[in-house]
Amino acid sequence: MNIVVLVKQVPDTWADRSLRADGRVDRDAVAPVTDEITERAVETALQLKELHGGSVTVLTMGPARAVDALRKGLAMGADAAIHVSDESLAGSDALQTSAALAAALRTVEVDLVIAGTESTDGRTGAIPAMLAERLALPQLTFLSSVTVSDGVVSGIRSVENGTLEVRAGLPAVISITEQAPEPRFPNFKGIMAAKKKPMTVLTVADLGLEVGEVGGDASWSRVANVTPRPARAAGTVITDDGTAGAQLADFLAGAQLI
Amino acid sequence: MGQILVLAEHTQGTLDRVTGELLAAAALLGEPAAVVVGLPGAADALLEQLAESGAHRVYVAETADAEALLVTPAVLALDAAVTAARATGEVTAVLVNASIAGRETAARLSVRLTAGLINDAVGVELIDGVVVATMQALGGAYIVQSTAVELAVVTVRPHAISGQAPAASAERVDITIDTAALPAAAITAVHAEVVARDRPDLTAASVVVSGGRGLGSRENFSLVEELADVFGAAVGASRAAVEADYCAHHMQVGQTGVTVAPQLYIALGISGAIQHRAGMQSAKTIVVINKDAGAPLFEVADFGIVGDLFTVVPQLIEAVRARQNA
Ligand SMILES: Cc1cc2nc3c(=O)[nH]c(=O)nc-3n(C[C@H](O)[C@H](O)[C@H](O)COP(=O)(O)OP(=O)(O)OC[C@H]3O[C@@H](n4cnc5c(N)ncnc54)[C@H](O)[C@@H]3O)c2cc1C
Ligand SMILES: Nc1ncnc2c1ncn2[C@@H]1O[C@H](COP(=O)(O)O)[C@@H](O)[C@H]1O
Numbered sequence: 001m002n003i004v005v006l007v008k009q010v011p012d013t014w015a016d017r018s019l020r021a022d023g024r025v026d027r028d029a030v031a032p033v034t035d036e037i038t039e040r041a042v043e044t045a046l047q048l049k050e051l052h053g054g055s056v057t058v059l060t061m062g063p064a065r066a067v068d069a070l071r072k073g074l075a076m077g078a079d080a081a082i083h084v085s086d087e088s089l090a091g092s093d094a095l096q097t098s099a100a101l102a103a104a105l106r107t108v109e110v111d112l113v114i115a116g117t118e119s120t121d122g123r124t125g126a127i128p129a130m131l132a133e134r135l136a137l138p139q140l141t142f143l144s145s146v147t148v149s150d151g152v153v154s155g156i157r158s159v160e161n162g163t164l165e166v167r168a169g170l171p172a173v174i175s176i177t178e179q180a181p182e183p184r185f186p187n188f189k190g191i192m193a194a195k196k197k198p199m200t201v202l203t204v205a206d207l208g209l210e211v212g213e214v215g216g217d218a219s220w221s222r223v224a225n226v227t228p229r230p231a232r233a234a235g236t237v238i239t240d241d242g243t244a245g246a247q248l249a250d251f252l253a254g255a256q257l258i
Numbered sequence: 259m260g261q262i263l264v265l266a267e268h269t270q271g272t273l274d275r276v277t278g279e280l281l282a283a284a285a286l287l288g289e290p291a292a293v294v295v296g297l298p299g300a301a302d303a304l305l306e307q308l309a310e311s312g313a314h315r316v317y318v319a320e321t322a323d324a325e326a327l328l329v330t331p332a333v334l335a336l337d338a339a340v341t342a343a344r345a346t347g348e349v350t351a352v353l354v355n356a357s358i359a360g361r362e363t364a365a366r367l368s369v370r371l372t373a374g375l376i377n378d379a380v381g382v383e384l385i386d387g388v389v390v391a392t393m394q395a396l397g398g399a400y401i402v403q404s405t406a407v408e409l410a411v412v413t414v415r416p417h418a419i420s421g422q423a424p425a426a427s428a429e430r431v432d433i434t435i436d437t438a439a440l441p442a443a444a445i446t447a448v449h450a451e452v453v454a455r456d457r458p459d460l461t462a463a464s465v466v467v468s469g470g471r472g473l474g475s476r477e478n479f480s481l482v483e484e485l486a487d488v489f490g491a492a493v494g495a496s497r498a499a500v501e502a503d504y505c506a507h508h509m510q511v512g513q514t515g516v517t518v519a520p521q522l523y524i525a526l527g528i529s530g531a532i533q534h535r536a537g538m539q540s541a542k543t544i545v546v547i548n549k550d551a552g553a554p555l556f557e558v559a560d561f562g563i564v565g566d567l568f569t570v571v572p573q574l575i576e577a578v579r580a581r582q583n584a
């Protein structure tokens with residue numbers, strides 16, 4: 001089974017992230033990290049490979065430094081990496097990003113595409129569904145568990161009001177939730193081996209996309225304005241002396257919350 | 259005036275509340291129309307409700323696969339409805355609930371129509387004929403307004419939009435879809451979450467009581483529910499509480515969970531990691547109970563108590579009950 005995992009580099013959620021006036025996350029102000037959910041996607045892929053054989057390829061679209069996310073995936077145990085990297089892609093919206101990723105996926109033979117449910121910077125949760133649409137593959141998204149057997153992928157989809165059992169024949173696109181297994185740590189051997197694994201770089205031209213189709217200037221959705229939310233005013237903090245519960249009830253009554 | 263298509267959500271012959279909200283949002287932008295996807299015969303019971311909620315037209319796609327395939331029936335129905343609606347005039351926007359399935363439906367539709375996708379709007383307006391949507395970004399730290407070039411496909415956060423569209427005629431237009439045309443996952447079983455009776459939705463609740471690792475165990479987590487009952491509140495949790503299996507995953511508030519903006523948010527035994535704050539810092543009033551005075555969540559608290567939650571919460575329940583009964 002050939003698995004492609006979509007990994008993404010994002011600004012560290014532990015840092016104070018900020019938005020630029022054009023609505024893009026300020027990627028220079030904050031250290032980039034691999035989005036944790038996509039590391040879980042890599043882990044899921046590696047476990048499936050351990051069970052069923054085949055190969056794991058990590059794929060990302062992002063600037064030059066996003067190569068770190070691919071290296072980490074290779075160090076964890078992926079076999080190959082594809083980096084979609086082209087300056088003209090900067091500022092692409094979800095529609096354009098999915099077009100580029102779909103084009104990259106068409107360059108390889110793939111049975112299973114594994115993504116995270118949604119990324120911590122944009123939080124659109126759109127890319128996996130868009131890829132299923134573009135590649136005409138069944139979509140099994142928001143899976144809290146996945147199994148593959150006899151060419152069929154099945155899993156539990158976790159939604160707001162419960163769970164669904166879903167299944168489809170391969171090839172398919174899946175996305176996994178935070179309940180997917182925790183990512184393994186790359187060991188020294190893995191990090192050394194990663195250096196020798198194949199890394200393909202694809203440009204917009206390589207993907208057969210028109211430069212005018214991608215990038216912020218051609219995007220289909222645009223940010224008109226960005227306003228920071230005003231900081232919260234400082235509140236009252238008390239130490240419990242046995243009456244804290246009653247004092248809180250007074251406060252809530254004063255604020256007409258009870 | 260352009261038509262605004264709304265994907266209707268319905269359960270056993272009744273419109274879900276969010277559908278009324280979407281139609282109210284649609285009325286701010288143009289002429290509201292609804293798209294119903296359901297089993298054969300499903301639309302009959304909905305037409306009158308859709309008329310009351312302001313739909314001028316109702317595009318109906320009935321298929322035996324409506325509940326058996328994941329996401330694709332709604333995608334095909336919206337696509338066919340846009341085509342049908344365009345035959346009678348302009349379509350300015352398509353509005354879908356920003357639920358998990360709704361966001362995926364909108365994402366796929368935007369590919370099919372090559373239309374800009376705007377996600378998780380908390381407000382919409384029409385400015386000079388252009389749809390402008392308001393969103394919160396980076397956990398509510400920013401307010402962002404976006405527009406789409408030409409047709410806008412917008413997902414709208416549930417319970418963010420109030421008001422009601424004026425009643426309309428809900429003229430029925432049947433459309434056909436071929437669900438076999440699109441590869442899809444089959445839904446083989448549905449397990450509805452058993453939620454405590456009378457407990458509001460996390461995203462809709464005006465009061466949310468959340469518990470963190472400080473609760474210590476699944477058994478102790480019932481204290482969070484007890485306090486929530488006093489307020490008629492929804493129950494939330496930190497990721498640490500979810501990971502420790504004190505409660506279900508869909509209760510997680512934060513960066514990778516639900517975003518809430520209630521009138522009152524009470525956090526019990528939650529330290530206030532930046533990823534948790536991202537999901538609750540838009541709450542009007544924040545109350546924090548934590549035994550560690552250095553917990554970062556105190557920084558955003560309107561009222562904080564440094565103390566043991568197992569002694570403070572029972573006191574609080576008693577004090578609030580006393581006032582409620584007075
Ligand atoms: C990519 C990413 C995404 C994440 N997404 C989320 C998210 O969506 N939501 C989320 O919540 N977290 C998220 N996290 C995790 C986050 O970083 C924290 O680990 C988590 O929020 C901590 O949960 P907690 O506050 O319950 O636990 P802890 O940080 O362990 O805090 C427990 C608190 O309980 C207090 N306490 C203990 N006993 C008592 C007592 N008897 N009385 C009073 N107080 C007591 C302690 O003083 C402590 O402050 C994410 C992390 C990453 C990296
Ligand atoms: N630029 C990208 N490169 C690779 N994968 C991506 C990219 N953007 C999104 N994804 C994948 O799609 C998932 C959902 O992201 P999103 O739709 O942006 O919320 C992520 O967890 C990734 O697996």
